[in-house]
Amino acid sequence: MSKLQLDSRGRLQHLLTLEGLERQTLVDLLDRAQRFCVRPGAAVKRHDLLAGRTVANLFFEPSTRTRASFELAARRLGAEVLNLDMSMSSAVKGESLVDTLYTLEAMNVDLFAVRHKDTGVPELLARHAAPHVHVLSAGEAHVSHPTQGLLDVLTIRQRKPDFEHLAVAIVGDVRHSRVARSAVQALHILGTKDIRLAGPKSLLPRKGEMRGELFTDTDKALRGADVIMMLRIQKERIRSGSIPSAQAYFKRYGLNAARLKLAKPDAMVMHPGPMNRGVEIAADVADGPQSAIRIQVNNGVAVRMAVMSKFYS
Amino acid sequence: MSKLQLDSRGRLQHLLTLEGLERQTLVDLLDRAQRFCVRPGAAVKRHDLLAGRTVANLFFEPSTRTRASFELAARRLGAEVLNLDMSMSSAVKGESLVDTLYTLEAMNVDLFAVRHKDTGVPELLARHAAPHVHVLSAGEAHVSHPTQGLLDVLTIRQRKPDFEHLAVAIVGDVRHSRVARSAVQALHILGTKDIRLAGPKSLLPRKGEMRGELFTDTDKALRGADVIMMLRIQKERIRSGSIPSAQAYFKRYGLNAARLKLAKPDAMVMHPGPMNRGVEIAADVADGPQSAIRIQVNNGVAVRMAVMSKFYS
Amino acid sequence: MSKLQLDSRGRLQHLLTLEGLERQTLVDLLDRAQRFCVRPGAAVKRHDLLAGRTVANLFFEPSTRTRASFELAARRLGAEVLNLDMSMSSAVKGESLVDTLYTLEAMNVDLFAVRHKDTGVPELLARHAAPHVHVLSAGEAHVSHPTQGLLDVLTIRQRKPDFEHLAVAIVGDVRHSRVARSAVQALHILGTKDIRLAGPKSLLPRKGEMRGELFTDTDKALRGADVIMMLRIQKERIRSGSIPSAQAYFKRYGLNAARLKLAKPDAMVMHPGPMNRGVEIAADVADGPQSAIRIQVNNGVAVRMAVMSKFYS
Numbered sequence: 001m002s003k004l005q006l007d008s009r010g011r012l013q014h015l016l017t018l019e020g021l022e023r024q025t026l027v028d029l030l031d032r033a034q035r036f037c038v039r040p041g042a043a044v045k046r047h048d049l050l051a052g053r054t055v056a057n058l059f060f061e062p063s064t065r066t067r068a069s070f071e072l073a074a075r076r077l078g079a080e081v082l083n084l085d086m087s088m089s090s091a092v093k094g095e096s097l098v099d100t101l102y103t104l105e106a107m108n109v110d111l112f113a114v115r116h117k118d119t120g121v122p123e124l125l126a127r128h129a130a131p132h133v134h135v136l137s138a139g140e141a142h143v144s145h146p147t148q149g150l151l152d153v154l155t156i157r158q159r160k161p162d163f164e165h166l167a168v169a170i171v172g173d174v175r176h177s178r179v180a181r182s183a184v185q186a187l188h189i190l191g192t193k194d195i196r197l198a199g200p201k202s203l204l205p206r207k208g209e210m211r212g213e214l215f216t217d218t219d220k221a222l223r224g225a226d227v228i229m230m231l232r233i234q235k236e237r238i239r240s241g242s243i244p245s246a247q248a249y250f251k252r253y254g255l256n257a258a259r260l261k262l263a264k265p266d267a268m269v270m271h272p273g274p275m276n277r278g279v280e281i282a283a284d285v286a287d288g289p290q291s292a293i294r295i296q297v298n299n300g301v302a303v304r305m306a307v308m309s310k311f312y313s
Numbered sequence: 314m315s316k317l318q319l320d321s322r323g324r325l326q327h328l329l330t331l332e333g334l335e336r337q338t339l340v341d342l343l344d345r346a347q348r349f350c351v352r353p354g355a356a357v358k359r360h361d362l363l364a365g366r367t368v369a370n371l372f373f374e375p376s377t378r379t380r381a382s383f384e385l386a387a388r389r390l391g392a393e394v395l396n397l398d399m400s401m402s403s404a405v406k407g408e409s410l411v412d413t414l415y416t417l418e419a420m421n422v423d424l425f426a427v428r429h430k431d432t433g434v435p436e437l438l439a440r441h442a443a444p445h446v447h448v449l450s451a452g453e454a455h456v457s458h459p460t461q462g463l464l465d466v467l468t469i470r471q472r473k474p475d476f477e478h479l480a481v482a483i484v485g486d487v488r489h490s491r492v493a494r495s496a497v498q499a500l501h502i503l504g505t506k507d508i509r510l511a512g513p514k515s516l517l518p519r520k521g522e523m524r525g526e527l528f529t530d531t532d533k534a535l536r537g538a539d540v541i542m543m544l545r546i547q548k549e550r551i552r553s554g555s556i557p558s559a560q561a562y563f564k565r566y567g568l569n570a571a572r573l574k575l576a577k578p579d580a581m582v583m584h585p586g587p588m589n590r591g592v593e594i595a596a597d598v599a600d601g602p603q604s605a606i607r608i609q610v611n612n613g614v615a616v617r618m619a620v621m622s623k624f625y626s
Numbered sequence: 627m628s629k630l631q632l633d634s635r636g637r638l639q640h641l642l643t644l645e646g647l648e649r650q651t652l653v654d655l656l657d658r659a660q661r662f663c664v665r666p667g668a669a670v671k672r673h674d675l676l677a678g679r680t681v682a683n684l685f686f687e688p689s690t691r692t693r694a695s696f697e698l699a700a701r702r703l704g705a706e707v708l709n710l711d712m713s714m715s716s717a718v719k720g721e722s723l724v725d726t727l728y729t730l731e732a733m734n735v736d737l738f739a740v741r742h743k744d745t746g747v748p749e750l751l752a753r754h755a756a757p758h759v760h761v762l763s764a765g766e767a768h769v770s771h772p773t774q775g776l777l778d779v780l781t782i783r784q785r786k787p788d789f790e791h792l793a794v795a796i797v798g799d800v801r802h803s804r805v806a807r808s809a810v811q812a813l814h815i816l817g818t819k820d821i822r823l824a825g826p827k828s829l830l831p832r833k834g835e836m837r838g839e840l841f842t843d844t845d846k847a848l849r850g851a852d853v854i855m856m857l858r859i860q861k862e863r864i865r866s867g868s869i870p871s872a873q874a875y876f877k878r879y880g881l882n883a884a885r886l887k888l889a890k891p892d893a894m895v896m897h898p899g900p901m902n903r904g905v906e907i908a909a910d911v912a913d914g915p916q917s918a919i920r921i922q923v924n925n926g927v928a929v930r931m932a933v934m935s936k937f938y939s
Contacts, residue, residue, distance in 0.1 A: 381733060
């Protein structure tokens with residue numbers, strides 16, 4: 001784990017990765033998030049835990065849904081939110097990342113949710129941040145997406161809390177997936193041993209790079225699974241790999257109703273979104289009773305509220 | 314009318330079109346809007362009728378002014394507002410419209426203001442929306458712009474409430490105008506019989522497609538009118554039609570001071586904006602004493618507040 | 627000074643330029659701003675001086691940092707804020723600037739922060755604004771950036787309040803700099819006589835165009851200076867001028883540690899940002915103990931709060 005994550009008293013200062021996080025810290029975040037969950041349709045309570053604080057969404061990669069989730073989380077905690085779409089910012093005009101940090105700190109921004117396609121950006125900002133400032137990764141290259149990992153295990157815990165005896169299959173472009181990496185880290189902390197990483201060989205991680213057993217045969221990976229996490233496939237990846245088409249991908253790696261039957265009868269189906277229906281997942285499975293996909297999104301806001309509020313508790 | 318608009322108890326669930334709306338519902342919306350009107354310069358009261366609710370502006374067509382009107386309406390009712398500019402969203406990356414709905418619902422978005430250039434999108438969303446979710450069209454292709462229709466009749470009612478005896482001329486590119494369609498629907502519900510649709514033949518609706526009498530002679534259409542609604546002309550339309558230039562269009566169909574004299578002495582001049590001054594309307598008419606154009610904009614915020622609050626009353 | 631700036635009772639109606647502002651008005655703005663300063667890390671107090679008011683950020687030039695500063699200032703005063711990025715607005719579709727003003731006024735926008743690359747736009751809007759509406763320039767072509775001028779003199783006053791005896795060197799592309807112009811105007815009002823404008827000859831103003839002595843020798847300009855204001859250099863300017871490269875520019879006009887020693891031992895270093903480190907300023911100087919660069923940014927929010935609140939006091 002990045003040493004930057006904890007302050008000198010061992011409290012969470014930044015959240016850059018789940019790797020190496022203490023079990024108790026992770027469980028505390030899940031417990032907090034559980035309390036922030038509001039089912040769709042109910043009026044959302046506005047908290048004031050971040051009153052007087054300013055949160056900047058510093059997104060160097062465009063992402064409507066993730067940005068919305070962070071924005072709502074911060075506002076529902078009473079913070080001011082600045083949305084800074086850095087992906088089309090000719091505005092930053094070559095200003096260095098660290099100067100952008102310094103500038104926004106000087107405007108009394110207290111918390112940065114950062115998304116960047118390059119490795120190391122959240123850590124770079126955390127290293128230069130003032131002592132009172134918190135950096136929260138909202139997605140870092142292919143390496144880390146900690147709030148996604150948290151929301152994934154929160155969603156699992158709501159249905160299947162016995163993590164030590166779970167079999168979890170993660171299927172798709174595991175190699176390039178920060179979602180998979182953060183999920184595996186979170187599962188490992190919670191004691192899950194049976195983690196299966198499945199996909200085309202060219203899209204699997206190198207042996208030993210990630211915890212979990214590698215499968216190129218999806219069916220084998222799904223057999224007896226409690227949880228199936230499907231990953232989004234970038235369509236550009238299909239042609240450049242050994243897969244000739246989206247149809248061929250769906251046939252070999254997509255989750256359809258028949259393949260779902262290989263897993264446990266009450267297996268949960270998850271997907272980080274946005275989905276390519278008919279490519280990595282069949283529409284009837286995505287919308288079916290075993291799907292927890294929308295619950296993941298609902299939990300996403302709660303998990304982000306949990307992390308932000310933990311910084312101030 | 315779309316059956317989706319009313320819930321099982323006959324209450325307004327969505328607002329997709331004014332077509333077929335009950336007179337009483339429409340009048341109630343106008344009465345509510347009237348109470349929300351705040352003249353420019355006065356401090357705006359912040360209501361809490363939508364406290365705890367989250368409104369998403371889901372604009373697939375860019376529109377600075379309409380988006381601003383919806384945003385202010387929602388915020389002045391106490392809602393959280395998410396602005397999602399889908400027009401440049403590589404972010405949605407091929408996610409289906411309905412999945413975008415599901416995702417935002419799962420983030421506790423309760424009300425969607427939707428603008429799209431394609432027919433059927435607001436209805437598609439309404440069909441898939443959860444029972445507690447409301448869809449409010451902010452402009453649908455050339456077919457419907459219900460809040461514009463409401464603000465138009467509200468503006469008329471403030472000066473000329475006797476709808477049954479009004480003569481209303483709508484001039485310009487009627488064929489492609491959702492503004493005209495919604496205005497005609499609203500006027501019809503309120504009892505207006507003398508509706509005149511004027512413009513170049515190529516820009517008029519087919520006979521019977523819309524209520525109202527067709528005119529290619531603007532002067533005839535204006536004679537004795539109580540209300541003149543000028544429509545925005547897309548400059549691209551001019552060349553592709555029978556009109557050689559903006560100047561020629563202005564000469565034949567534009568509203569200048571001389572032509573305005575053909576109407577009643579107290580005739581109201583309206584335009585949905587943004588105006589092409591000197592193309593469909595002369596600057597002195599747009600800014601003159603008979604113009605209600607800025608009042609329309611003021612009423613626009615009030616009307617959107619009325620619809621949103623009606624969903625929760 | 628534009629006569630538009632003061633209302634009939636001599637009170638500040640708009641802020642378009644600092645030129646000709648009364649000393650007392652300027653000092654009052656600085657005193658107000660001082661009270662709004664919140665050091666980074668402290669919780670920001672939310673005032674309600676602009677409760678019920680709506681502020682529009684009307685930015686025709688993209689500017690992430692300046693827009694953020696105005697947005698935070700307005701929100702921390704309790705106003706609603708509309709961000710209208712006009713730089714990529716196909717949305718305004720040829721609507722005239724003045725019609726955009728009228729439209730937003732009709733939506734109860736009370737205060738406009740306007741940034742535009744063309745001369746005269748803030749004044750144009752001020753001339754057409756309703757009596758209750760305030761226009762605040764957020765940068766006008768190369769001619770005016772009044773809140774930047776205010777934050778610059780506020781920053782100076784916090785360390786060196788004896789303006790009459792200060793030597794201030796402004797270095798870089800003075801000719802094209804609204805920052806320099808507004809700073810010089812503010813300094814002049816406060817009694818500073820020793821103002822030095824330094825840079826490549828092609829980037830200096832014409833003789834008599836601005837108050838201050840012209841220098842092409844940076845070292846001479848810095849000698850004994852109390853305050854050094856470095857200006858951002860547009861890299862495109864370098865090639866088109868007499869400067870062959872960024873390296874050459876840095877060597878002749880950039881502020882490094884050695885050159886800084888020519889100034890007074892306690893000389894302040896300022897820069898409006900965003901910085902080109904290694905071009906107009908060395909990194910160790912920008913981050914060194916004499917630098918007030920981040921304090922400028924902090925003061926920027928306070929100064930904008932001061933101006934906005936003055937409009938309503």
